[in-house]
Amino acid sequence: MASSITIPQDKPEKAVNHLLDVQGLKTYFFTDEGIVKAVDGLDLKVRRGEIFGLVGESGCGKTVTALSILRLIPKPGRIVEGEIFFDNQAILKLSDREMRQLRGNRISMIFQEPLMSLNPVFTIGSQVAEVLQLHQGLDKETAWEQAINLLDQVEIPDPSDKARSYPHEISGGQAQRVMIATALALDPQLLITDEPTTALDVTIQAQILDLIRELSRDRNTSVILITHDLGVVAEMCHRVAVMYAGRIVEEADVGFFDRPMHPYTQGLIASIPIPGEVKNRLPTIQGNVPDLMGMPDQCRFAERCEARTDYNLNICTEIEPDLRQIHPNHAVRCWLFQSHEDHQAPLIVTEAGVIKRVVS
């Protein structure tokens, strides 16, 4: 699948003009029980026209990341640190009005529950038409015709009839298609989709993913695809970041599924049953997903990490590793690959991308 898509060429990091550049983002929730560090020092760069996957398990901070980029963090949450550049503009410095403009025109978002994003009292046709009137300055009649056109493009059956339906009269898959039609009307530079297919059936999921891929390819739209499904990422994305407990622990081109390097990513990929390869027992990751309240200053995966005990690493429970480049276009946050004062990294990655033990 990935081979049929042109992957943006690797250029030296400096020369790439990223559409989105998130630096050191921290978004905390100040709850009565304590501070939830939902996103805690996150760096993320998205190129023009690329589909960027953000994967991770429930509660790891994916949605909070998306809402931070849109500056839609609800109380008691707040962005406490960091910078977000969109098309070289520091968006955390924009006024609320300017931010609304940006959200309306250049960044849009599709949520997991499409029915929540549609207004229940207006027909779906009028909701798409309204975007066209506001955004492209079309008159009412042309906007309606154009809206039906877009509904047709996203394969809503009998679009001129269906345009008169209210959101509760259509299925989840159709509602998600209406959201994509709205995104087409907006023609944003960045589309953030938060679990756009999780609530849908598999055969409907395939339709929606196909539409998102087409939209990105035809209009050079950058897409951040948020999901917990590694399979969806492998089929859709050019680059992937894996989140764990508010942090990115691994980031790479999608080909990295061949050679994940972080113990968490390795464990996660190994634990998913692959169709056609039945094993008697599945490898598992021991323990539970950690609580983000009062996270100690150490590797957040340490409690569950078998590599830590295998390699006898004490530093993991003392200091947190950085997200560090270990191979071109491949960064990992793990002490297995980085040294520090008394700690010698036990592994290196060769030029060919093979993990080797350091002999001392």
Add this chain to the structure above:
Amino acid sequence: MSQSSEPPINEKTLIEVKNLKKYFPVKSGILQRIRGWVKAVDDVSFVIEEGETLGLVGESGCGKTTLGRTMLRLVESTAGKVFFRGLNIFELSPQELKSMRRNLQIIFQDPYSSLDPSLAIGEQITEGLRIHSIGDREERREVLKELLHHVGLEDYHAKRYPHEFSGGQRQRIGIARALALRPVFIVCDEPVSALDVSIQAQILNLLKDLQRDFNLTYLFIAHNMGAIEHISDRVAVMYLGKIVELAPRDQLFKNPFHPYTQALMSAIPSADHHRHKQRIILAGDVPSPLDPPSGCRFHPRCPAAFKPCPIEEPPLKEISPGHWVACWLME
């Protein structure tokens, strides 16, 4: 149903489902007139052998959960029979049913809502033992310890309440509760779909271990093909209240015949991007079971539909030993 669709019975058969139907009335207006029927399970027949896992896969609303619950008589059936070791479950007296219940258990999808928040989990796990007056207090405490141990929990957990546990742990509690009465047959209704990805494999392994240790028979319901393939011996594929294909696992995954099964398999996104296959993208939505399409219910979305498909319903036929398909392409 035609003669050809009679499931074969032999001495290993534990459960036999025969022409099972469950229709839900759809009412409307102040008079609550019956406006139509949702045919959630519509003439379904199959057998499950002692000690095996039959996987049941299909998209949401196709009737998987209703089938599982009707089989256990947790909801009353509209028509049909379900035999457990030759005894028709639907014909049991309330007294007989109560003792039969010991053999038949269910594990639910949502480990959050299926536990009572106000009761310590130890009491919930042993509730069935008390209802059936099995053992004295001391013996029940021993059983509880064993159960906790079997599902990977600790003794001290018994006194804690559901909110103190993670999703995966709650599912372990639900499994311990289902095991308490030493059942023979368990319906596992989407037991991992509400769990974190890194926890799912733990629970799948646990279910396999318990099956081996207690000689359990499972009906394993899921929409995730990966999990289904991992755990099942045979797999049934359901579409809008009907079984459209049933086969031994490897045969179904290597050689699916029904166009719906083929589409379902091609739609599974795979993390292994070398094995990308040609995707079959089905047009249209899953139709409503209230007013299912005529003939073969899959025909409006089927890429291979031809003349007979909208007219007559294809029978479920055995096309090779143990491999059953309901499709006119097979005729």
